[in-house]
Amino acid sequence: MSRASEIQHKLQLMRQALQATQATGIRLRGTDWFAWATAGACHTVLLAAETGVAEVLVTLDSAWILTNEIEAQRFQDEELGSELAEHYKLFVHPWSDPDAAETFIQTVTNAGSLISDRPAATESPLPAILIQHKRILLPNELDRYRRVGRLASEAMTEALLAAEPSWSEYQLAGAGAEALWSRGLHPALTLVAGEKRLPRYRHPIPTQELLGRVAMLVFCARGYGLYANLTRFVCFGSLTPVEADLHHQVQQIEAACLNQARPGTALSQVYEVLAQAYQRWGYPDAIQDHHQGGTTGYLSREVIATPTCSEILTANMAMAWNPSLAGAKIEDTFVLLADGSLENLTFDPTWPAAEIAGRLRPLPLER
Known part of the structure; x- marks a missing residue:
């Protein structure tokens, strides 16, 4: 499937929703939906924003990318390309007159009803079936995802091979972000904890604390709108027996989760298996200390698993689980294949690993 064919297919899905x-x-404002509808184009300027500098508008007989005059030339030169321009027209409005876009939308839709991923007061949400389509990867999307995962894992390895115990957490986060940017990926999230903060916090925003003997680095890396989520540890020296056991x-807790994550399984069932695994290993309350992950894709988590979550896993969905204990965590991004197997998109063959339940899983890097 070419990019043009992928876009055509998605336009058909959107028109079915209409x-x-x-x-x-239909208006698509979010970074996730914009990337989905355009087969990986980017409208992001402010990295942390959920929306960008352009949006998609689709009617039954036409489709546009709406942006302002600041962004238009770059979109034409670097984002649209011939395949995207084949299906989307570009509507450009003055940056000083955002109401011009609203007037245009009202005109081309005959002031009719609108649906949106980020609905305004007079708009309605997208139908569930279209949301489900976004979460199931097409072959083209999976190919792009493999590239993002490979680059993200290489960036992780590069950063942790360069790290020194005298670095601050800020320095490691910066090295990780640099490694991602140099590969064309957005460092949407970089968490770091050194020896002092690692046992205390599940979401360790980097600080000026020094790394010390052991450190954790977490990435949510975005490319083509797709998120590669992974966690790795570095130890300057050898792990203690207690740390290795942790x-x-x-x-082992993750293995129970991955074994359960099969097509047709509800995320609530995977959550329950995780809860039981924590219980078996003597940590009955650990599941409350941090979310356990769920499905991923055009969001770092499309759906987070909870005890009541009804989302059903389907072939070609991506997932990222992150079970953790105080001082230890494990995370990679997988795609669930039709035969029920899991393909690890963030596996770096140069990283130390052990076979756990038939899968190669990362170990802390001992340096």
Whole structure:
């Protein structure tokens, strides 16, 4: 499937949604949906924003990318390309007159009803079936995801091979971000904990604390709109027996989760298996200390698993689980294949690993 064919397919899905809802137009504002609808184009300027400098507008007989005059030339030169321009027209409005875009939308939709991923007061949400389509990867999307995962894992390895115990957490986060940017990936999230803070916090925003003897680095790396999520540890010297055992326990807890994550399984069932695994290893309350992950893709987590989550895993969905204990965590991004197997998108063959339940899983890097 070419990029043009992928976009055409997605336009058909959006027009089916219009027919099902009897709306006259669909607006996609979010970074996740913009990347999905354009087969990986980027409208991001402010990295932390959920929306960008352009949006998608689709009607039953036409489709546009709406942006302002600041961004238009770059979109034409670097984002649209011939395949995207084949299906989307570009509407450009003055940056000083954002109402011009609203007027244009009202005109081309005959002031009809609109559906949107980020609905305004007069708009309605997207139908569930279209949201489900976004979460199931097409072959083209999976190919792009493999590239993002490989680059993200290489960036992780580069950063942790360069790290020194005298570095601050800020320095390691910066090295990780640099390694991602140099590969064309957005460092949407870089968490770091050194020896002092590692046992205390599950979401360690980097600080000026020194790394010390052991450190954790976490990435949510975005490319083509897709998120590669992974966690790795470095130890300057050797792990103590207690530390090695803690990582072993987390690997076993994760194995129970990965064994359960099969097509047709509800995320609530995977959550329950995780809860039971924590219980078996003597940590009955650990599941409350941090979310355990869930499905991923065009969001760092499309759906987070909870005890009541009804989301059903389907072939070609991506997932990222992150079971943890105080001082140990494990995380990679997998895609669930039709035969029920898991393909690890963030596996770096140069990173130390052990076979756990038939899968190669990362070990702390001992330097």
